[in-house]
Amino acid sequence: MSVRIYLAEDILTAYLSGELDHHVVRTIREEIDEAAERAHPAVLVLDFRDVTFMDSSGIGLVMGRYALMQELGGELKIENLPNHIKKVMRLAGLERLANMETGGVRK
Amino acid sequence: MSVRIYLAEDILTAYLSGELDHHVVRTIREEIDEAAERAHPAVLVLDFRDVTFMDSSGIGLVMGRYALMQELGGELKIENLPNHIKKVMRLAGLERLANMETGGVRK
Amino acid sequence: MKPLNEMKLSFPSKSANEAFARTAVAAFVAALDPTVDELTDIKTAVSEAVTNAIVHGYRESIQTIYITAAIYPDNRVVIRIRDKGCGIEDIQKAMEPLYTTSPEGERAGLGFAVMQSLCDKVKVTSRPGKGTTVTLTRTLAGRNG
Amino acid sequence: MKPLNEMKLSFPSKSANEAFARTAVAAFVAALDPTVDELTDIKTAVSEAVTNAIVHGYRESIQTIYITAAIYPDNRVVIRIRDKGCGIEDIQKAMEPLYTTSPEGERAGLGFAVMQSLCDKVKVTSRPGKGTTVTLTRTLAGRNG
Ligand SMILES: Nc1ncnc2c1ncn2[C@@H]1O[C@H](COP(=O)(O)OP(=O)(O)O)[C@@H](O)[C@H]1O
Numbered sequence: 001m002s003v004r005i006y007l008a009e010d011i012l013t014a015y016l017s018g019e020l021d022h023h024v025v026r027t028i029r030e031e032i033d034e035a036a037e038r039a040h041p042a043v044l045v046l047d048f049r050d051v052t053f054m055d056s057s058g059i060g061l062v063m064g065r066y067a068l069m070q071e072l073g074g075e076l077k078i079e080n081l082p083n084h085i086k087k088v089m090r091l092a093g094l095e096r097l098a099n100m101e102t103g104g105v106r107k
Numbered sequence: 108m109s110v111r112i113y114l115a116e117d118i119l120t121a122y123l124s125g126e127l128d129h130h131v132v133r134t135i136r137e138e139i140d141e142a143a144e145r146a147h148p149a150v151l152v153l154d155f156r157d158v159t160f161m162d163s164s165g166i167g168l169v170m171g172r173y174a175l176m177q178e179l180g181g182e183l184k185i186e187n188l189p190n191h192i193k194k195v196m197r198l199a200g201l202e203r204l205a206n207m208e209t210g211g212v213r214k
Numbered sequence: 215m216k217p218l219n220e221m222k223l224s225f226p227s228k229s230a231n232e233a234f235a236r237t238a239v240a241a242f243v244a245a246l247d248p249t250v251d252e253l254t255d256i257k258t259a260v261s262e263a264v265t266n267a268i269v270h271g272y273r274e275s276i277q278t279i280y281i282t283a284a285i286y287p288d289n290r291v292v293i294r295i296r297d298k299g300c301g302i303e304d305i306q307k308a309m310e311p312l313y314t315t316s317p318e319g320e321r322a323g324l325g326f327a328v329m330q331s332l333c334d335k336v337k338v339t340s341r342p343g344k345g346t347t348v349t350l351t352r353t354l355a356g357r358n359g
Numbered sequence: 360m361k362p363l364n365e366m367k368l369s370f371p372s373k374s375a376n377e378a379f380a381r382t383a384v385a386a387f388v389a390a391l392d393p394t395v396d397e398l399t400d401i402k403t404a405v406s407e408a409v410t411n412a413i414v415h416g417y418r419e420s421i422q423t424i425y426i427t428a429a430i431y432p433d434n435r436v437v438i439r440i441r442d443k444g445c446g447i448e449d450i451q452k453a454m455e456p457l458y459t460t461s462p463e464g465e466r467a468g469l470g471f472a473v474m475q476s477l478c479d480k481v482k483v484t485s486r487p488g489k490g491t492t493v494t495l496t497r498t499l500a501g502r503n504g
Pocket residue numbers: 056262266267270271272297299300301302308309310313314315316321322323324325326327346
């Protein structure tokens with residue numbers, strides 16, 4: 001698992017890749033938060049394109065970053081959810097955040 | 108694991124694919140032998156292109172088909188050995204059959 | 215019904231073993247020729263239960279997690295994940311979506327909800343101070359289903 | 360030296376479990392970030408030892424095979440494959456290349472030769488009537504090696 005983080009204008013994008021479980025979420029969380037707290041971006045994008053596996057630890061990651069961006073006065077977007085990950089987000093009762101799947105979670 | 112067997116003129120070709128171990132070798136052996144005994148080909152080709160794993164059970168398969176083709180008065184050829192399989196053939200002390208790697212085992 | 219095949223696995227409750235555990239179970243189930251979706255569902259459910267044993271059961275101390283898996287003639291797969299950790303006081307409450315005792319660890323409280331969505335049956339037995347056993351049952355339709 | 364991580368696995372001696380066993384061991388070793396070649400070597404050696412337990416140890420009757428694997432701080436992987444089968448009378452002879460007691464099964468007599476080529480050390484202990492333990496040791500150079 002790895003995360004690559006890019007800042008372009010005021011958009012911070014975190015490209016996640018590999019298997020997203022409790023073990024790897026810890027370090028990924030720290031890397032993203034450090035970058036976000038430094039940059040204070042208007043938008044934080046979590047890009048799931050290359051995530052090959054995800055359990056509910058990934059949902060915790062999303063919810064935690066959502067809270068962080070609220071605190072920083074910015075916005076969180078979720079992009080490129082593979083089908084198997086949409087399934088976990090949806091099955092886990094996240095229908096109410098269904099706009100994730102079309103690109104954004106707004107405050 | 109599977110084997111697809113084609114007869115063209117007097118050449119019988121068995122395309123092996125998947126993981127070649129003791130478990131699958133039993134059925135594969137039967138399928139090849141049945142086709143060979145029916146066709147009495149001049150040449151039996153074992154094509155390893157799509158074999159993703161092989162242990163010494165695969166060597167047993169080769170040696171057994173070699174014996175069979177000797178019996179039938181034909182020839183055995185080994186084709187398209189992936190590197191990991193060359194390694195098992197070579198490591199297992201089959202240097203003396205090294206011409207396998209360039210295409211043929213002659214009687 | 216007697217299982218056609220079964221396996222037992224044990225390993226220390228290190229978070230690095232979450233990936234190992236779900237991959238090993240998937241490799242065991244692979245003999246049934248499951249679809250990619252079925253295999254992903256099983257891996258995900260196992261990952262939830264193993265993570266719970268590590269995070270909640272053993273509270274990040276390193277002890278042993280036990281897994282058994284069995285395949286039955288009707289294509290049913292039964293997977294048991296067991297810890298000898300702290301146990302659960304109120305199982306019904308623990309299984310409620312969004313309920314978690316580790317919000318600071320950014321647990322979403324959705325582990326059991328995910329297991330229930332992805333399996334046909336999730337059975338939890340637990341004794342406070344003794345440990346917890348989660349039994350996941352899933353019948354595979356397989357490639358012809 | 361104490362292992363950094365270890366696992367125990369047991370399963371019935373069905374030939375369908377040869378693939379499961381080598382995949383499970385590979386998943387365990389994967390945490391060391393081995394090269395593809397190293398992983399293939401380990402899978403192949405494990406496959407040989409497990410096949411021997413099934414074919415020779417238990418002579419195709421269905422009993423239990425036990426595997427343990429451990430990872431040490433020096434990147435050493437130690438894998439033990441154990442059966443409670445017929446045992447080996449003369450281990451030295453059994454390990455000679457091309458020696459086999461099952462030519463009718465088209466065994467090539469090269470299982471031990473392959474294990475020895477692919478591992479740093481192969482230790483065999485056996486008691487006739489009691490069973491056989493094969494211990495495979497391989498140190499991984501890994502991606503920086
Ligand atoms: N193996 C376990 N041992 C002890 N408590 C557990 C175990 N599994 C789950 N729990 C309890 O059940 C709660 C809900 O679990 P779950 O739905 O998986 O959500 P989460 O893991 O995100 O907290 C946990 O917060 C914990 O209190």
